[in-house]
Amino acid sequence: MTPGRLLAATFLGLLALGGLVAVLFAFQRESQLASKAVVAQRVRPSSEAALFGDIGENIGSPTEYVIEDPHALLDHKGPNGMALLDESYLEKSGKYPLQMKTVRFMASVTKAGGGLIFVVSGGILFLLLRSKPAQEGEASPS
Amino acid sequence: MRLAPLCTLLALALGAHAALAQSKPFKIGAGSQTQQLAQMESSADFETFTGRTDKVTGAIQFDPQAHKGSGKIVVDAASIDTGISLRNEHMRSPAWLDTAQYKTITFETLNVRKTGTDTYKVYGNFTMKGVTKKITTTVTLKYRQESEATRKAGFKGDVVQVRTSFEIKLADYLIDVARLAHGKVSDTVTISLAVYGQTG
Numbered sequence A: 001m002t003p004g005r006l007l008a009a010t011f012l013g014l015l016a017l018g019g020l021v022a023v024l025f026a027f028q029r030e031s032q033l034a035s036k037a038v039v040a041q042r043v044r045p046s047s048e049a050a051l052f053g054d055i056g057e058n059i060g061s062p063t064e065y066v067i068e069d070p071h072a073l074l075d076h077k078g079p080n081g082m083a084l085l086d087e088s089y090l091e092k093s094g095k096y097p098l099q100m101k102t103v104r105f106m107a108s109v110t111k112a113g114g115g116l117i118f119v120v121s122g123g124i125l126f127l128l129l130r131s132k133p134a135q136e137g138e139a140s141p142s
Numbered sequence B: 001m002r003l004a005p006l007c008t009l010l011a012l013a014l015g016a017h018a019a020l021a022q023s024k025p026f027k028i029g030a031g032s033q034t035q036q037l038a039q040m041e042s043s044a045d046f047e048t049f050t051g052r053t054d055k056v057t058g059a060i061q062f063d064p065q066a067h068k069g070s071g072k073i074v075v076d077a078a079s080i081d082t083g084i085s086l087r088n089e090h091m092r093s094p095a096w097l098d099t100a101q102y103k104t105i106t107f108e109t110l111n112v113r114k115t116g117t118d119t120y121k122v123y124g125n126f127t128m129k130g131v132t133k134k135i136t137t138t139v140t141l142k143y144r145q146e147s148e149a150t151r152k153a154g155f156k157g158d159v160v161q162v163r164t165s166f167e168i169k170l171a172d173y174l175i176d177v178a179r180l181a182h183g184k185v186s187d188t189v190t191i192s193l194a195v196y197g198q199t200g
Helices: A003-034 A086-093 A100-130 B003-021 B083-092 B148-152
Strands: A037-045 A056-066 A072-076 A083-086 B024-028 B037-043 B048-053 B058-063 B067-077 B103-115 B120-129 B131-144 B161-170 B188-198
Touching: A003 A100, A037 A072, A037 A086, A056 A100, A056 B037, A056 B048, A056 B188, A083 A086, B024 B067, B024 B161, B048 B083, B058 B161, B058 B188, B067 B188, B120 B161
Parallel strands: A037 A083
Antiparallel strands: A037 A056, A072 A083, B024 B058, B024 B188, B037 B048, B037 B188, B058 B067, B067 B103, B103 B120, B120 B131, B131 B161, B161 B188
């Protein structure tokens, strides 16, 4: 194999490997974060709402969040046992939990991109390795 | 003979006045701003985000006996915070809410009908970015007469808690999401209000 072909094959091989690693990483990270995901309602506790028998005001609608910090969860439960996230705590800590929707979106993009890189670079590498190198005489007919 | 219709008219007027006298004026935004909450939630493919503000004012007339009322709620559009300063800048820009020109978002009732213990079907005008559309929404209104508990919670006088939530299409209010932020902001957003009015 000529040095040029060897260099190209190495580059394509690394590219294909990178694509494959990206796909595997996306699967692994998505599954790891999904194991911590909980459908929760953000709530801003207030004494005003307590007057009417509520814990506080709901912020947004119930969403699937990746809960890394258990202190962000309120002891109370919402309707149907739904987890409640303490908005005041989140504001103070400045750490908003990741939405599972965002994780899935990013994982899908990574899987599609990594998969495409793997297939294209792997395909070119396969063709490169299968093709016979041009003979010196054939390459320069003069 | 001629006095009879006049007496009837007078009786009707007095009766109407007595009925109106039961209606109490509740001020929204009279106390701590944190008592008020207006939200706008977008649920797109990438993420769900909520823009919200405590700067809500207005007035409600409510009769706790007859369960009748009316009101107007005004939201300071420029103060809506989405949690990301760059997104806030975009939201205030002319292509979105254009808060330099249209400073407030308002909801004014036209018709209120009781449907449950604390629930009402409310028909009213919703105005955003200078466009007014008629909407129908379900409102939960809870009333508390002035007491030690209301004073402890920081209120003056009688208190009402008003909550509602409804969806609007941004395109109806001259906001072209498809051109501006397709996939990042949903075409339809949920408007939610949780406000407290007090008579004191």
